[in-house]
């Protein structure tokens with residue numbers, strides 16, 4: 119069966135997100151060990167902000183169609199239509215908010231993307247802040263304004279919580295005599311924003327140490343939010359009632375805010391810190407622990423960490439000197455949670471620096487892209503990374519035949535078992551779920567990974583019975599890519615499922 123036939127059979131299986139990118143999957147001698155990048159793909163804008171939408175499309179925004187600063191359009195890519203210009207829709211941003219350097223996350227309750235904060239130009243001067251909150255709707259690919267936040271925010275983080283609410287942290291409030299939005303706000307679908315007036319902190323997400331710049335917050339197994347400060351100070355934020363914030367016991371190594379971190383397993387955060395250092399922070403108990411792991415192979419300012427379908431972490435982009443073409447990391451690295459080691463993987467051809475991005479796609483590839491505004495390059499382009507798991511493990515570098523998901527639920531609740539029908543020439547070896555991502559500025563607010571136990575469905579061939587997620591803190595409400603793997607570790611194209619009450 120050749121690749122084109124395989125893509126066709128996936129389409130015939132129905133109810134699946136197919137990817138034309140898959141029908142054009144590149145191959146190469148090292149693809150089975152290092153993965154491989156596809157060609158540079160032109161993009162309608164610089165994708166400064168990227169979000170995987172519940173329908174499998176990618177929303178990007180943040181630059182003009184000339185690749186300059188200014189978020190006045192939305193660019194939507196439909197991967198099922200391929201990678202040519204015709205696969206992209208650009209819609210006007212008619213809401214008069216410049217969404218450049220806002221924060222964004224998909225709301226579980228509605229599937230809309232909340233875009234909070236952004237930029238304003240006043241008297242010809244850029245980088246003032248706005249309090250605007252807008253909602254991107256996949257039915258018309260447009261933004262609709264909502265009731266604004268209490269505070270203006272430029273560079274805020276949006277942290278999804280265990281009940282579907284979104285915590286908004288940080289951002290700059292006033293530019294000229296600078297003030298910072300040191301009061302968190304909580305967004306709830308239906309009721310809007312409210313301020314956590316008892317959780318004001320200049321240290322955690324305000325003026326001190328530049329902590330207002332996209333604070334790194336993670337919903338923890340205890341339901342609170344753990345904040346890993348750029349300067350190494352760490353905090354617990356309890357979002358209940360009027361909120362409260364306390365210091366955590368941990369002092370971590372410092373990291374410029376161009377360094378990424380990711381919760382790669384429940385309560386476990388891999389964080390890249392200054393001077394190539396990497397640490398694992400464990401927030402599974404009230405006493406936070408930390409251990410150093412292997413160094414990354416290069417200083418990668420403005421790199422991105424992306425959870426792959428198999429739970430490994432993909433590190434892409436960056437350079438030795440922030441946003442300069444000095445010591446550019448064209449190559450990539452994959453961190454394996456089992457060994458806690460990095461392996462150097464395939465090289466891209468385009469530097470990915472400030473305002474660059476990476477996003478796991480439903481087909482298990484990683485969309486890398488962007489960079490610029492300002493930058494040494496104006497990257498109105500992306501490159502798709504095809505991880506080693508998509509290739510035969512025999513040294514040939516040829517694409518593997520993938521298993522396929524034939525049936526799976528659209529909706530899930532916690533503590534639910536469910537059946538997945540599949541086609542595979544070898545037994546199913548793993549089932550995983552990865553939350554759809556929202557990335558910008560070397561942070562990704564949404565991604566989560568969980569491994570799911572399963573058994574063969576009794577009396578039914580080509581079906582497994584999966585024990586679904588059990589914990590709303592480790593798997594908060596939202597949209598997840600459900601992957602199954604065959605005996606060779608090759609993942610199927612995922613099905614996006616909605617985990618929600």
Ligand SMILES: [Cu+2]
Pocket residue numbers: 218219473559
């Ligand atoms: Cu920015």
